[in-house]
Amino acid sequence: MTFDFRSRFAAAATYSDQRFATLVLKADSLAAKLTQAQREELIAGALRCGTDAAQKLRTCFTSALPSEMARLLQLRTVAGQCAPAARTRMVLSSYDPRPATITLNRELMAKAGQWLAEEKLLPPFGLEELAIAHELFHYLESTDAGIFSRQFKICLWRLGPLRSRSTVPATSEIAATACSRILCHLSFNPILLEPVILRLYSPENVEAWFQRLEQAD
């Protein structure tokens, strides 16, 4: 049977946010160090954290547009390639707290948006607003040391009284994704943009991506 991208996408669009969060966590190199109970705590906490951030932003601003929120927060928005994650994975946007700047890969957005537009799947405010909404979470996170994504830590090693603790990067990504989905009223989980992008640059890996999602539970 040949691989049918459209039907695999449509099926995946009905999956729960927990399943997508599990996929993101599994891709994190620190995931193997977590117990099952810690994984569940991380996912539930990160989804709640992203939801709370979206509600906070909605309460603070009269405009529903993430770009307007970013402007009022005095975040700089620039167009360009997104580093450093882009070396291994194509990403639509990134946030750098010094100085507070959101970088948007508009070229990639245009290419990914083409298929979504044809399928009438574009987010209500467009891909750029979705990307800004994701980065607004990273901005909030950078200004709040008490936020769940910075508080949830695991022990990397222990030596007598010494121990090294670390945050788990997937926590931030799961929360930022939840925040952007809510702010932009998206009908599917934004992680589903990954295979849309992957299809443009390494189509041979798309089927394996969907298999990983289907096995994430």
Ligand SMILES: [Zn+2]
């Ligand atoms: Zn992110």
